[in-house]
Amino acid sequence: MSQFENVTAVKAANIYYDGKVTSRTLLFSDGSKKTLGILLPGDYEFGTEAAEIMEMLAGEVEVLLPGETEWQTVVGGETFNVPANSKFGIKVKTVADYCCSYIE
């Protein structure tokens, strides 16, 4: 699906790490939420509240998922899952475009 229809788009951006990580929030009629975001090259750590499905739309990152000891490469077209209430590391190799779905 190349676009999301009948959604509510929050106007203000979510801005992290001095703007090197930013996203926009989309709210769906079923009460669910996604963010569309950009990751610029760098090393970051994020915490989750809800579980997340991270769909990489473009770019290349390495992720260290909770409980893992090895970084895993994820490129555009691939997806990784993060459990609720956890932390994960991400090393962004090239500008990355993503769609994150929150699973309540």
Added chain:
Amino acid sequence: MSQFENVTAVKAANIYYDGKVTSRTLLFSDGSKKTLGILLPGDYEFGTEAAEIMEMLAGEVEVLLPGETEWQTVVGGETFNVPANSKFGIKVKTVADYCCSYIE
């Protein structure tokens, strides 16, 4: 208005200047279009096709509008207009969040 309802959000980002300028496209039921974007600090030049209303949501930039010789400071909460089929310069001082409306 802090959010846009009943819009179509294009999934893939628009990415310029190695990701230092990115935006997301929103399509409205009346056929109009807006983009929600982020500008990281730097100097850029953009060309327009449609006329644009640039609403700065956050951050500070200086703009050189077509036909002008002086740069003008624009901060979050302020707006500037760019004519169709023109070019403008923008110097981004602090991470800027914007909403751009295209006037066909």
